[in-house]
Amino acid sequence: MDKFELIRTPEGDKVKVDLSGTELLRAPIYNKGIAFTPEERRRFGIEGMLPPQHNDIEMQADRSYHTICFNKDPVGRNIDLGLLQNRNEVLFYKILSTHLEELMPVVYTPTVGAASHFFSHVYRRARGVFITPGYAGRIEQVLRDAAPFSDVELMVVTDNEAVLGIGDQGIGGMAISIGKLALYCVGAGIHPARTLPISLDVGTDNQELLDDPWYLGWRERRLRGDAYLAIIDEFVEAARAVFPKVVIQWEDFHKDIAFQVLDRHRNNLPSFNDDIQGTGAVAAAAMHAAARISGEPFANSRTVVYGAGAAGVGIARQIRRQLRQEGVEGEALDRAIITLDSRGVVSDDRDDLDKNKRDFAWRAEWLGEIGLAVEDRRNLAEVVDAYKGNVLIGTSGQAGSFTEEVVRNVARHSEHPVILPMSNPTDISEATPADIMKWTDGKALVATGSPFDPVEIGDEKRRIGQANNVFVFPGIGLGTIVSGATEITGSMIGASSTALAHALESSMIEERCLMPEVNSLWDICGKTASRRLQTSMQWNNASTTTAGSRSTPRSSRPATEARHNSTHCDPWSVSFRGYNRFMASRRRGRVAQRDPNWAQWKVFFAGRKQRPGVRLLPEDPSLSSIPASVARSLAIFQLGESGGGTVVDQARSSALPSLGEDYADALKMFVAEEHRHAELLACCVRALHGKLITHNWTARLFVFGRRLAGLRLKIMVLLAAEVVGICYYHALAEGLPDSELKSVLREIIADERAHLRFHCDFFRTQLGTAVHRRVFAVIWRAVMFAAAVVVLLDHRQALSDLRIPFGRVWRRWMVYSRTAENRIVCSATRGAPVPCLG
Numbered sequence: 106m107d108k109f110e111l112i113r114t115p116e117g118d119k120v121k122v123d124l125s126g127t128e129l130l131r132a133p134i135y136n137k138g139i140a141f142t143p144e145e146r147r148r149f150g151i152e153g154m155l156p157p158q159h160n161d162i163e164m165q166a167d168r169s170y171h172t173i174c175f176n177k178d179p180v181g182r183n184i185d186l187g188l189l190q191n192r193n194e195v196l197f198y199k200i201l202s203t204h205l206e207e208l209m210p211v212v213y214t215p216t217v218g219a220a221s222h223f224f225s226h227v228y229r230r231a232r233g234v235f236i237t238p239g240y241a242g243r244i245e246q247v248l249r250d251a252a253p254f255s256d257v258e259l260m261v262v263t264d265n266e267a268v269l270g271i272g273d274q275g276i277g278g279m280a281i282s283i284g285k286l287a288l289y290c291v292g293a294g295i296h297p298a299r300t301l302p303i304s305l306d307v308g309t310d311n312q313e314l315l316d317d318p319w320y321l322g323w324r325e326r327r328l329r330g331d332a333y334l335a336i337i338d339e340f341v342e343a344a345r346a347v348f349p350k351v352v353i354q355w356e357d358f359h360k361d362i363a364f365q366v367l368d369r370h371r372n373n374l375p376s377f378n379d380d381i382q383g384t385g386a387v388a389a390a391a392m393h394a395a396a397r398i399s400g401e402p403f404a405n406s407r408t409v410v411y412g413a414g415a416a417g418v419g420i421a422r423q424i425r426r427q428l429r430q431e432g433v434e435g436e437a438l439d440r441a442i443i444t445l446d447s448r449g450v451v452s453d454d455r456d457d458l459d460k461n462k463r464d465f466a467w468r469a470e471w472l473g474e475i476g477l478a479v480e481d482r483r484n485l486a487e488v489v490d491a492y493k494g495n496v497l498i499g500t501s502g503q504a505g506s507f508t509e510e511v512v513r514n515v516a517r518h519s520e521h522p523v524i525l526p527m528s529n530p531t532d533i534s535e536a537t538p539a540d541i542m543k544w545t546d547g548k549a550l551v552a553t554g555s556p557f558d559p560v561e562i563g564d565e566k567r568r569i570g571q572a573n574n575v576f577v578f579p580g581i582g583l584g585t586i587v588s589g590a591t592e593i594t595g596s597m598i599g600a601s602s603t604a605l606a607h608a609l610e611s612s613m614i615e616e617r618c619l620m621p622e623v624n625s626l627w628d629i630c631g632k633t634a635s636r637r638l639q640t641s642m643q644w645n646n647a648s649t650t651t652a653g654s655r656s657t658p659r660s661s662r663p664a665t666e667a668r669h670n671s672t673h674c675d676p677w678s679v680s681f682r683g684y685n686r687f688m689a690s691r692r693r694g695r696v697a698q699r700d701p702n703w704a705q706w707k708v709f710f711a712g713r714k715q716r717p718g719v720r721l722l723p724e725d726p727s728l729s730s731i732p733a734s735v736a737r738s739l740a741i742f743q744l745g746e747s748g749g750g751t752v753v754d755q756a757r758s759s760a761l762p763s764l765g766e767d768y769a770d771a772l773k774m775f776v777a778e779e780h781r782h783a784e785l786l787a788c789c790v791r792a793l794h795g796k797l798i799t800h801n802w803t804a805r806l807f808v809f810g811r812r813l814a815g816l817r818l819k820i821m822v823l824l825a826a827e828v829v830g831i832c833y834y835h836a837l838a839e840g841l842p843d844s845e846l847k848s849v850l851r852e853i854i855a856d857e858r859a860h861l862r863f864h865c866d867f868f869r870t871q872l873g874t875a876v877h878r879r880v881f882a883v884i885w886r887a888v889m890f891a892a893a894v895v896v897l898l899d900h901r902q903a904l905s906d907l908r909i910p911f912g913r914v915w916r917r918w919m920v921y922s923r924t925a926e927n928r929i930v931c932s933a934t935r936g937a938p939v940p941c942l943g
Contacts, residue, residue, distance in 0.1 A: 164708075252347070265322075355378040423595075453469060534555060538553060553570075565908045575626065581593065710778065826892075
C-alpha cells in the first residue's frame with residue numbers, strides 16, 4: 106500500500122506523487138485531466154497524452170455536468186458518475202458537491218438501489234475490497250495487498266443481504282458502500298484516500314443472481330452460522346491490524362444478524378450500524394422538530410412503529426432513550442412505543458420474538474386495557490385507533506401500507522399528527538406525502554425516507570423533508586475520527602440526533618418542515634460532529650496515545666470544527682509538489698491568488714456556441730396549468746437578457762489592469778450567450794401563449810445601471826443580474842411541473858452560474874487593496890438589496906401563483922449574493938476562505 110501524503114503549505118495543499126506518464130493518468134485520485142498545466146505535462150511526461158488546451162476545474166466541471174445531464178435515466182447517470190469517479194476523482198467530487206441536491210439521489214437512495222441490482226451488468230473497474238470465504242485465514246494479507254492507501258480512517262462494510270428495501274443483492278451491495286463514502290467525503294470533508302468500501306461477499310440466496318451468467322460475486326449459497334461469524338471476526342481483527350485508526354460503519358446487514366455483529370464488535374473497534382442507529386437518530390430528530398412546530402412536548406408522544414426489523418427496532422431504541430432524557434420512566438416509558446411486525450403487535454404473549462423485539466414487547470393485559478382485540482392486532486388502522494397514536498413511523502418496506510383509514514386515525518388523535526414513511530427507495534414508501542396531506546387536510550407533519558416533490562397545501566407549496574441518514578452518519582464518522590474514541594455509544598448517537606433537530610432554522614419550522622435542505626449538508630455534518638465529540642469527551646471514552654492505539658483526543662468543539670475545516674480544505678483538489686495550481690474550493694477552503702486566464706474563458710464560451718439552437722417547445726398538456734403571470738414574468742426577464750452589448754466596446758477601450766483583447770472577446774461571447782437566453786425565453790413565453798414586451802420599469806433600471814459611467818459599475822450590474830437570474834429561474838423551476846420549459850430553465854441556470862464566475866474573475870483583478878475590497882462590499886450589498894426588492898415586487902404575482910414562498914427565494918438570494926462577494930473579496934486576499942458557487 107502507498108501512503109497518501111497531503112502536505113499543507115502557505116501556498117496551498119500539495120501531495121507527493123511518484124507516478125508519471127500513463128500511470129499518473131490512470132490513477133483517479135491524482136488525475137487532473139486537462140487541468141494539468143503545460144509545465145506539469147512536461148515534468149510528468151504526459152505531453153501529447155491530453156488535448157492541448159488547459160482548462161481549470163470549473164470549466165471541466167461545467168462540461169462534464171452537461172454531459173451527465175444528457176442522460177435522463179437516473180441509473181444511467183449513476184453509471185456515468187461512477188465512470189467519472191474511476192477516471193478523475195477531483196472532477197467527480199467537484200461536480201457532486203456543486204450539484205449535491207440534484208445528484209445525491211443519483212449516487213445514493215433511491216437510485217443506488219437499482220445500481221446495486223445491476224452492479225454485475227455494468228461493472229467497469231474495481232473499487233474497494235471484496236472479501237470472500239476463499240480468503241479465510243489470510244484476510245489481513247488481502248487487505249494489505251488490495252487497499253490502495255495505508256492510512257484508511259473510515260470503512261463502510263456490507264454483507265449485501267439487506268440492501269435498502271430490496272433485499273439480497275449479492276456483490277451489488279458494494280454500490281451502497283461506494284455511494285455512502287462519497288457522501289462522507291462531500292458532507293464531512295474526509296479525504297477519499299482515507300476511505301475504503303468493503304463488500305463481505307459471503308454468497309447469496311438470491312436465485313436470480315446465482316442463475317445469472319454475468320453475476321460476478323461468490324457463486325454459492327450465503328454462508329451462515331459459526332462459519333459466517335468466523336469471517337466477520339477475522340475481518341475485524343485484520344482491519345484493526347492493518348488500519349489501527351479505522352472507524353467502521355456496518356451497512357445493509359439482515360436484521361437477524363445486524364444486532365449480533367454490532368454487539369459482538371462494538372468494543373473491538375469503533376463501529377456503528379447506520380440502519381439501526383443512524384435511522385433511529387434521524388427519526389428521533391424529526392420528532393423533536395415536530396415538537397418545536399406543534400408546541401406539544403416530545404414526552405407526550407405516542408409512537409407506532411410499523412416494521413420491527415433492524416431500522417424499526419433502532420428507531421424504537423433511540424426514541425426510548427430520548428424519552429428517558431425527557432424524564433419519562435417506568436411503565437409510561439414502556440407504553441410510549443408500540444411496534445408491529447409482519448405478525449402484528451409485538452407483545453409478550455408471542456413465542457416467536459427474538460431478543461431485540463422482546464425489549465419492546467407490550468404486555469398482553471395492556472392491549473386489553475386499550476380495547477385491542479386479538480384478531481385486530483395485525484390491523485394497523487385498529488392498532489393506531491385503539492392506542493391513540495399521534496406519531497406513525499414506517500420501516501416495513503410495504504408500499505401503500507399507510508392507507509387512508511390508517512392516516513385518518515392518526516389525525517383523529519392529534520392536531521399535528523407526525524407521519525414518517527421512511528422505507529426507501531421511493532416505490533416502497535408506505536404512503537406518498539400528497540396522499541397524507543390530502544387525508545389530514547394539511548395538518549400532518551411529514552418526512553420521508555426518499556425524496557418527494559413539494560406538496561400543494563391550499564395556496565402554498567410545502568417542502569417535504571427527507572428523513573435521510575446522510576444528515577447524521579457523516580458527522581458520527583467525523584466526530585469519532587477526530588476524538589479518537591474507542592467506542593461509539595448510544596449517547597453519542599443521541600447527541601447527533603439532538604444536533605440535527607436543533608440545526609433546523611426558524612424559517613423551516615415556520616414552513617412546518619421536519620428536515621433541513623440537502624444543500625445544507627456541510628453545515629449539518631459540522632454540527633453533528635461537534636455534538637458527537639462533546640459527548641465522547643463527557644463519557645471519557647476517548648483513548649490516550651499509545652503505540653498502535655488511536656490518536657490523542659483533542660478538545661471538543663473547537664477541535665472538531667478545525668478538523669472539519671482543514672479536512673474540507675478542498676480535499677479533492679490536490680496540487681503536485683513543486684507546482685502551485687488553482688482549484689475551485691469548497692466552503693471554508695483556502696486557495697492561492699491567481700489572475701484569471703481570459704484566453705481560457707474565450708475557449709470556454711467558444712465551445713458552447715455549438716450547442717443546439719432555440720428549441721420550439723411542443724404542445725405539452727402540463728403547460729396548460731401554468732398561470733398567465735408566469736408568461737409575463739418570463740417576458741420581463743426576456744427583455745432584460747436581450748441587452749448588454751454596449752459594455753463590450755468600453756471593455757476594448759478600457760485601461761483597467763489585467764484586462765485586454767482576450768477579456769473583451771470573452772465578454773462579447775458572454776453577451777452572445779445572454780442573447781441566446783433571450784431567444785430561449787421568448788420561445789417559452791410563446792409556448793405559454795404569452796406576449797413579449799418592449800419596455801418594463803425593472804428592465805429600465807438594469808439598463809440604466811449598465812449605462813453608468815465606468816466599466817466596473819457596468820460589470821457589477823451584470824453580476825447582480827446573474828444572481829437575480831439564478832435565484833429567479835431556480836425558484837421558477839421548483840414551482841413548475843416537469844416539462845420542456847423546466848429543462849430550458851435548468852440549462853439557463855447552469856449558464857448563469859458560469860457567468861457568475863466570469864464576472865467574479867473580473868473583480869478579482871480590480872480589487873488590489875483592502876480599501877477597494879471594503880468599498881466594493883458596501884456597494885455590492887446595497888445593489889443586491891435594491892435588486893432583490895425590485896425584482897420581488899415586480900414578479901410577486903408569478904411567485905405567488907406558483908405558491909413559492911418569498912422567504913425561500915430570499916434565502917437563496919442571500920446565499921448567492923454573499924457567495925459572490927466572498928469569492929471576489931476574500932479570494933483577492935491570498936489564503937482567504939472562499940465558499941463554493943452553485
